[in-house]
Amino acid sequence: MHTLFTYIMVFPRRSALVLVALLIASIAEGLSLTALMPLLSIVIGDSGESGNSGIGAFMETALKDVGIEPALVTILIIFVGGLFFKGMVLLLASRQVGYTVAHVATVLRLDLIEALLASRWQYYLRQPAGALANSVATEAHRAAIGFEHSANVLSLAIQALVYAIVALFISWEATLTSLIIGLFLFIALNRLVRATRRAGTKQTYLLRDLLTYLSDVLSSVKSLKAMARDNVADAILHEQTQHLEKATRREVMNRAALTEMQEPILTALTASGLYLALVVWQLPLSEVLLMVFLLTRILGLMNRTQRSYQHLAVQESAYWALRKSAEDARAAAEKSTGTLRPTLQKGITLQHVKFNYGQKIIFKDLNIEIPIKSFTAVMGPSGAGKSTLLDLLCGMAEPQSGEIQIDGISLHDINLRQWRHMIGYVSQDTILLHDTVMSNILVGEHALTAADAERSLRQAGAWDFVSSLPEGLQSIVGERGGLLSGGQRQRIAIARALAHNPSFLILDEPTSALDPESEQAICKTLRKLAKDLTIIVVSHQPAVINAADRVFIISNGEAEPLLQISHRQS
Numbered sequence: 190m191h192t193l194f195t196y197i198m199v200f201p202r203r204s205a206l207v208l209v210a211l212l213i214a215s216i217a218e219g220l221s222l223t224a225l226m227p228l229l230s231i232v233i234g235d236s237g238e239s240g241n242s243g244i245g246a247f248m249e250t251a252l253k254d255v256g257i258e259p260a261l262v263t264i265l266i267i268f269v270g271g272l273f274f275k276g277m278v279l280l281l282a283s284r285q286v287g288y289t290v291a292h293v294a295t296v297l298r299l300d301l302i303e304a305l306l307a308s309r310w311q312y313y314l315r316q317p318a319g320a321l322a323n324s325v326a327t328e329a330h331r332a333a334i335g336f337e338h339s340a341n342v343l344s345l346a347i348q349a350l351v352y353a354i355v356a357l358f359i360s361w362e363a364t365l366t367s368l369i370i371g372l373f374l375f376i377a378l379n380r381l382v383r384a385t386r387r388a389g390t391k392q393t394y395l396l397r398d399l400l401t402y403l404s405d406v407l408s409s410v411k412s413l414k415a416m417a418r419d420n421v422a423d424a425i426l427h428e429q430t431q432h433l434e435k436a437t438r439r440e441v442m443n444r445a446a447l448t449e450m451q452e453p454i455l456t457a458l459t460a461s462g463l464y465l466a467l468v469v470w471q472l473p474l475s476e477v478l479l480m481v482f483l484l485t486r487i488l489g490l491m492n493r494t495q496r497s498y499q500h501l502a503v504q505e506s507a508y509w510a511l512r513k514s515a516e517d518a519r520a521a522a523e524k525s526t527g528t529l530r531p532t533l534q535k536g537i538t539l540q541h542v543k544f545n546y547g548q549k550i551i552f553k554d555l556n557i558e559i560p561i562k563s564f565t566a567v568m569g570p571s572g573a574g575k576s577t578l579l580d581l582l583c584g585m586a587e588p589q590s591g592e593i594q595i596d597g598i599s600l601h602d603i604n605l606r607q608w609r610h611m612i613g614y615v616s617q618d619t620i621l622l623h624d625t626v627m628s629n630i631l632v633g634e635h636a637l638t639a640a641d642a643e644r645s646l647r648q649a650g651a652w653d654f655v656s657s658l659p660e661g662l663q664s665i666v667g668e669r670g671g672l673l674s675g676g677q678r679q680r681i682a683i684a685r686a687l688a689h690n691p692s693f694l695i696l697d698e699p700t701s702a703l704d705p706e707s708e709q710a711i712c713k714t715l716r717k718l719a720k721d722l723t724i725i726v727v728s729h730q731p732a733v734i735n736a737a738d739r740v741f742i743i744s745n746g747e748a749e750p751l752l753q754i755s756h757r758q759s
């Protein structure tokens with residue numbers, strides 16, 4: 190019930206619209222069936238008796254008032270017309286429900302994606318990619334279906350209530366007895382709903398685990414295959430899918446059990462009601478038929494409400510899991526404290542920077558100066574903190590003490606987004622999108638054009654190989670850039686970093702996959718670029734170190750300058 194009310198609170202306007210649509214559809218359905226009553230009275234020649242029985246009489250009088258004689262043919266035409274009308278209304282209602290369900294899924298997806306992209310880098314790093322893909326794809330869909338079932342539960346419950354009120358006027362004893370029996374059945378069969386909820390929750394978490402593992406395996410499938418160790422991954426995936434199958438079986442079994450147990454019970458109740466009304470209470474047949482119709486409808490609606498509630502129980506865990514992911518991400522939102530617009534006209538300074546990951550000290554007292562239009566190289570043993578230094582420069586990590594200044598202003602006081610707009614970044618692992626070369630360079634930035642892509646490819650020394658591809662800029666690079674060589678991928682990544690004309694270029698081991706010739710070409714490019722922009726490169730490659738005009742060695746939490754030679758004239 191908590192989920193049901195939460196849906197309504199989160200989507201009040203949409204819930205109201207869906208509810209109204211569903212209620213109109215069911216009223217249309219109810220009216221078309223109710224029109225059968227006078228028809229039945231006429232067919233069994235009992236219209237006189239039906240004169241006392243509320244709705245039948247009302248229908249007859251209403252028809253006479255609008256000048257329609259309630260003859261068999263007329264009533265049949267009204268009945269069929271009513272069904273057509275009901276069909277039309279149902280279609281419109283279904284359209285509204287469909288739009289709303291799609292909208293709910295979109296809202297949930299965007300909410301999670303936005304929260305994640307706005308979260309701190311350290312938080313983001315800990316999120317398994319497969320689980321996120323699963324949340325956006327399956328959980329958002331299941332949560333939206335859950336919303337549909339919530340609306341169904343509410344609409345069916347309201348209908349049951351309305352029918353119950355009408356039936357109370359006809360025979361309060363029979364109505365109350367039916368309601369009590371219905372409620373008792375509702376409680377007795379609720380065990381099946383609880384079991385279904387458990388199966389649904391299990392599916393939610395099993396699917397997350399499965400997708401997390403699957404995406405990890407897929408990203409390293411080449412090396413696993415090469416070592417013939419893919420069978421281990423296969424066995425784990427097999428086991429996980431079997432757990433999932435078991436949970437799905439449980440869900441389906443409990444749903445079928447509820448449906449199959451409701452029907453015979455409802456039939457038995459109807460038969461007993463008929464016997465009581467006709468034999469014990471000796472009520473007139475038309476009235477009994479009307480009552481049987483209303484009571485089976487109330488109990489039927491109660492049953493359908495429970496079945497919809499059971500459907501909701503299967504899906505609700507997806508909604509809560511998705512919501513928790515979004516809330517956790519929001520709680521870990523990156524806090525941009527600064528408001529000042531950055532400039533880069535003097536340089537970047539790190540002063541007495543201390544930084545640790547938890548208990549692990551990375552920097553004790555880091556002091557580095559990066560003048561503008563310089564080419565700084567950073568080297569040092571693996572794990573010394575070179576990539577962490579780059580994270581600090583982008584504001585993806587914040588020092589515990591000390592300061593990073595851009596043109597003499599603390600990065601803490603600078604608007605981080607504006608600062609990052611000035612950065613071109615090439616990461617250690619070059620992962621390209623499964624898209625064209627052009628899309629990989631422009632990555633959806635509308636302000637950039639094909640001319641920017643060509644210019645940046647030329648700057649990165651990649652234009653020759655891209656223009657020789659059969660479709661040039663429009664060539665697809667394959668999954669993670671798998672159709673290109675490691676060196677070609679790196680050069681496309683450099684072109685991507687240069688496309689928006691950054692002022693500060695950050696490169697983390699940009700030539701690790703290049704042959705000496707290509708590496709020399711990149712170094713030459715970087716030297717040329719350093720005339721106009723500020724560059725910092727993490728690298729162990731002698732060619733890069735030689736090309737730089739400032740080199741720092743990071744070790745033991747500090748930075749030592751290695752040499753300072755000027756290539757300005759070269």
Ligand SMILES: Nc1ncnc2c1ncn2[C@@H]1O[C@H](COP(=O)(O)OP(=O)(O)OP(=O)(O)O)[C@@H](O)[C@H]1O
Pocket residue numbers: 311314546551569570571572573574575576577578
């Ligand atoms: N997000 C993180 N959370 C906790 N520890 C981290 C995190 N990122 C890196 N580390 C640790 O911090 C240390 C420095 O990592 P960093 O990646 O900066 O090293 P590096 O000098 O770039 O290494 P390499 O040359 O191998 O790339 C490592 O010991 C690493 O295990």
